Amino acid sequence: MTENPFGRMAHEQERRSGNRKSLQCSNILHALTVWKDGSGFDDLVSSLLDSVEETGAPKGECRREEDKERDPNIKQCLRKVRDGHFTAAVKVLCSSGVAPLGxxxxxxxxxxxxxxxxxxxxxxxxxxxxxxxxxxxxxxxxxxxxxxxxxxxxxxxxxxxxxxxxxxxxxxxxxxxxxxxxxxxxxxxxxxxxxxxxxxxxxxxxxxxxxxxxxxxxxxxxxxxxxxxxxxxxxxxxxxxxxxxxxxxxxxxxxxxxxxxxxxxxxxxxxxxxxxxxxxxxxxxxxxxxxxxxxxxxxxxxxxxxxxxxxxxxxxxxxxxxxxxxxxxxxxxxxxxxxx
Structure with missing residues (x-):
């Protein structure tokens, strides 16, 4: 039986989405714990600044640069797959794309x-x-x-x-x-x-x-x-x-x-x-x-x-x-x- 690539991609996206949501909730709870009644404001700001790399670029900046270079049709296709719209994903791959703004x-x-x-x-x-x-x-x-x-x-x-x-x-x-x-x-x-x-x-x-x-x-x-x-x-x-x-x-x-x-x-x-x-x-x-x-x-x-x-x-x-x-x-x- 041939494996459905879109199904595999959707499952992977759902897994990542679940992990991302869990991490977001964890980070929010941590931030609230540090914040307390406002007395932890300085500590919270310091922890956020510590997440920035020495180069000045936030973590994940390289990933965002890669996303910018990725074909917009592929990015849109992945979004459609993540939402379960497999027919739309195929249409996106076959489309002529978006006209450049000018x-x-x-x-x-x-x-x-x-x-x-x-x-x-x-x-x-x-x-x-x-x-x-x-x-x-x-x-x-x-x-x-x-x-x-x-x-x-x-x-x-x-x-x-x-x-x-x-x-x-x-x-x-x-x-x-x-x-x-x-x-x-x-x-x-x-x-x-x-x-x-x-x-x-x-x-x-x-x-x-x-x-x-x-x-x-x-x-x-x-x-x-x-x-x-x-x-x-x-x-x-x-x-x-x-x-x-x-x-x-x-x-x-x-x-x-x-x-x-x-x-x-x-x-x-x-x-x-x-x-x-x-x-x-x-x-x-x-x-x-x-x-x-x-x-x-x-x-x-x-x-x-x-x-x-x-x-x-x-x-x-x-x-x-x-x-x-x-x-x-x-x-x-x-x-x-x-x-x-």
Whole structure:
């Protein structure tokens, strides 16, 4: 039986992670013991300074230099393996990588996010009251995030929330979950100050290289934004699936896009011998970034009025997209948030 290399790597990573956590806990307890009531401050600082080598470089500096030189695809692959995402690990190894940050990359990203005037919002009243959810719904959405879900610019991960409302934090989980639910309903109700919208809707951009050397920007939004959006879609998803009917296979249809591709391939293969059939595929250039937000807001106002306040909060004003130390204002389109 052939040994699974990814399984061996994952086991090794788990073992190292367990050892690392044990060492961290031990170091924290030691630091608290030295600190005492504050009288051991000098001793604690001295012990930390003693951990620095005579060259001035902290221990492990050489290892970090090696990590910098390592292929970023390999580093990302190892992270995916550590999280148990073996399919994603293979995709990472086969990808073209990330475009180097520079003037040309920044220009390409700016060109993909054209600046337009603010969208106009509908003036007529909402046909339904704003969506209000309970803690059970919020908890299910927190648990629905895949393991290893990436964080936004603030560093908050779904796993942080999951750990806080379960496991060792379960003693205070009911109160915390109630507070999280209140915040979610505050956002759904449009009660959050609009001045914060550009930050809540912000995301760092990762410029991936296409096979043709073009740029594919991937935005990884904050967990709070993604959590509220998950809650909203959970409540209106079935309704939208019925409305869209058989005209699409993306919303509310698990593996719908994959089913379309496989069905088309099987159909074409049946006519492959005589060459009597051809298939034309259309790829819209920069499609999601060219979505008109005025139309988008009006459609949500009409078809999904219960979540309109949240959608308006995100898309009625520009959002900040961070590229290194630069910031691009997104005034068009519907951002695709990666990391899930």
């Amino acid at each position: 003037d040309s990359t920044l220009k390409a990203l700016i060109d993909k996010h054209p600046v337009v005037p603010p969208p106009s919002s509908p003036s007529n009243p909402l046909a339904q009251p704003t969506l209000v959810v309970d803690g059970e719904c919020v908890l299910k959405c927190i648990r629905s995030f895949p393991k290893g879900t990436s964080c936004g610019r603030d560093g908050m991960r779904a796993q942080h929330l999951l750990d806080a409302v379960g496991g060792e934090g379960s003693v205070t989980s009911s109160g915390l979950l109630a507070s999280i639910t209140e915040v979610v309903n505050l956002w759904l109700g449009g009660s959050c100050p609009k001045v914060l919208a550009e930050f809540v809707a912000s995301a760092p951009l990762t410029p991936l290289l296409k096979p043709d050397k073009g740029i594919r920007p991937i935005a990884v939004g904050g967990i709070w934004r993604r959590l509220v959006s998950k809650v909203a879609m959970k409540k209106v998803g079935k309704e939208m699936t019925q409305y869209l009917g058989d005209y699409q296979f993306g919303v509310g249809v698990p593996n719908g896009a994959e089913a379309v591709i496989h069905s088309a391939n099987r159909f074409l293969n049946s006519f492959h011998a005589d060459g009597s059939l051809a298939l034309l595929t259309v790829d819209f250039s920069n499609a999601f970034n060219m979505v008109d937000r005025t139309t988008f807001l009006h459609e949500v106002h009409q078809r999904c009025p219960s979540i309109y306040r949240w959608v308006q909060f995100l898309y009625a004003q520009p959002a900040r997209l961070y590229v290194g130390n630069e910031c691009i204002e997104a005034t068009t389109g519907k951002l695709i948030h990666g990391g899930d």
